[in-house]
Amino acid sequence: xxxxxxxxxxxxxxxxLRTRLLLWLITLHLVGALATVWFSFLAFGNLVHNALDDQMxxxxxxxxxxxxxKTPRPVAGEAALSRGAFxxxxxxxxGGTLRASSWPALSVPLQPGDGFRNxxxxxxAHSNWRVFTxxxxxxxxxxxxxxxxxxxxxxxxxxxxxxxxxxPIALLLPAAxxxxxxxxxxxxxxxxxxxxxxASQDERxxxxxxxxxxxxxIAPLVGAFNNLLARVRSAFATQRRFVQDAAHExxxxxxxxxxxxxxxxxxxxxxxxxxxxxxxxxxxxxxQHLIEQLLSLSRQDAPRRATASEPVDIEVLLRESVSxxxxxxxxxxxxxxxxxxxxxxxxxxxxELRSVFDNLIDNALRYAPEGGVVDVRLHEVDGHAVxxxxxxxxxxPADAMGRVFDRFFRVPGSAAGGSGLGLAIARTAAERNGLRxxxxxxxxxxxxxxxxxxxxxxxxxxxxx
Numbered sequence: 019x020x021x022x023x024x025x026x027x028x029x030x031x032x033x034x035l036r037t038r039l040l041l042w043l044i045t046l047h048l049v050g051a052l053a054t055v056w057f058s059f060l061a062f063g064n065l066v067h068n069a070l071d072d073q074m075x076x077x078x079x080x081x082x083x084x085x086x087x088k089t090p091r092p093v094a095g096e097a098a099l100s101r102g103a104f105x106x107x108x109x110x111x112x113g114g115t116l117r118a119s120s121w122p123a124l125s126v127p128l129q130p131g132d133g134f135r136n137x138x139x140x141x142x143a144h145s146n147w148r149v150f151t152x153x154x155x156x157x158x159x160x161x162x163x164x165x166x167x168x169x170x171x172x173x174x175x176x177x178x179x180x181x182x183x184x185x186p187i188a189l190l191l192p193a194a195x196x197x198x199x200x201x202x203x204x205x206x207x208x209x210x211x212x213x214x215x216x217a218s219q220d221e222r223x224x225x226x227x228x229x230x231x232x233x234x235x236i237a238p239l240v241g242a243f244n245n246l247l248a249r250v251r252s253a254f255a256t257q258r259r260f261v262q263d264a265a266h267e268x269x270x271x272x273x274x275x276x277x278x279x280x281x282x283x284x285x286x287x288x289x290x291x292x293x294x295x296x297x298x299x300x301x302x303x304x305x306q307h308l309i310e311q312l313l314s315l316s317r318q319d320a321p322r323r324a325t326a327s328e329p330v331d332i333e334v335l336l337r338e339s340v341s342x343x344x345x346x347x348x349x350x351x352x353x354x355x356x357x358x359x360x361x362x363x364x365x366x367x368x369x370e371l372r373s374v375f376d377n378l379i380d381n382a383l384r385y386a387p388e389g390g391v392v393d394v395r396l397h398e399v400d401g402h403a404v405x406x407x408x409x410x411x412x413x414x415p416a417d418a419m420g421r422v423f424d425r426f427f428r429v430p431g432s433a434a435g436g437s438g439l440g441l442a443i444a445r446t447a448a449e450r451n452g453l454r455x456x457x458x459x460x461x462x463x464x465x466x467x468x469x470x471x472x473x474x475x476x477x478x479x480x481x482x483x
């Protein structure tokens with residue numbers, strides 16, 4: 019199929035059901051209007067032709083009944099062509115001589131026989147004529163009479179009459195099309211309502227769609243969609259229960275293993291055994307961290323309950339987050355700095371806000387090199403409060419920047435320990451509370467800070483204070 023044919027097919031078969039219905043209904047109405055004009059033209063054409071034929075017969079008989087035949091009144095050529103005036107010809111009894119004519123310039127011979135005929139002449143100005151030849155009189159010397167009328171005038175009169183009769187249809191057609199558009203739009207409004215309800219669904223707790231105002235034709239579709247949503251809810255609930263149960267069941271034995279490892283540290287001889295012991299301890303620590311993140315993730319995936327949110331001082335919350343993560347910073351010998359230039363207040367659950375900043379700072383500490391630097395800044399950008407978490411680590415490759423918020427995704431070649439859940443948890447908690455996280459490499463244009471590493475910027479909600 020060529021491009022032109024494909025475009026024509028897309029135009030005639032649009033994907034919008036409303037547009038498709040309107041196109042078909044408008045096409046049917048236009049075809050109906052044209053058919054009405056055509057049949058009106060045919061009907062009025064027959065009517066006009068029959069009426070004018072009767073008049074031609076009466077005129078011919080009126081002249082043929084006079085003895086001697088009276089002279090016809092002169093007719094101008096314009097009147098004969100544009101107004102359909104009759105042209106009367108008086109011929110000799112033998113038909114060889116034209117005795118009188120109302121328009122002598124019209125050279126039409128006497129037709130053989132009597133009755134009506136359609137005559138085409140070579141002159142394009144008045145080529146089509148309707149001719150009536152009266153019957154010969156009872157006497158042999160009685161003149162012959164022939165009456166002519168322009169056939170184009172008859173067609174124009176029939177067409178004008180048909181158009182006048184179709185004028186009400188032409189006037190009502192726009193109103194009918196407008197009514198059709200309103201009816202189709204009203205019928206499709208219920209589909210738009212269903213689409214809006216589907217778009218507003220919370221992916222973590224989808225609810226059934228209402229069938230109150232759904233047309234019968236799409237009610238089965240909505241019902242099937244509700245059944246699918248029920249299965250999705252059940253699958254989500256099963257997944258959450260599995261993650262929660264697994265994390266809870268693993269938390270106690272992992273804590274016991276961590277305690278036993280701590281108790282064994284004093285009995286591990288120096289040398290290679292100590293190095294292996296440190297690797298074991300680091301693995302258990304990562305496993306404990308993963309279990310805590312899985313629990314946090316399962317709590318975020320649970321349907322959110324309406325709870326009253328108290329204003330939270332972001333500066334105080336950031337200082338607490340930095341203090342709690344100083345243990346990890348000391349272990350990696352990372353220098354952590356905090357700078358608070360403003361004191362914004364955000365109405366949101368403190369636990370979820372802490373989840374945002376704890377995971378961002380924890381991610382910066384893990385990816386910063388040993389002996390590196392992590393800075394936490396609370397300031398304004400273009401009049402809006404933001405929190406920047408900066409590190410001097412390797413940053414994120416451009417091709418992986420769009421996936422770092424995916425669960426369990428880790429940048430290829432990354433040497434830092436982690437589960438790939440921290441940024442996913444932070445973004446989920448941020449979106450639930452009106453915050454927005456933006457990641458940029460510090461060396462990129464517009465990052466606002468030179469040097470290697472990553473900048474995680476949290477845009478706080480626009481709230482007073």
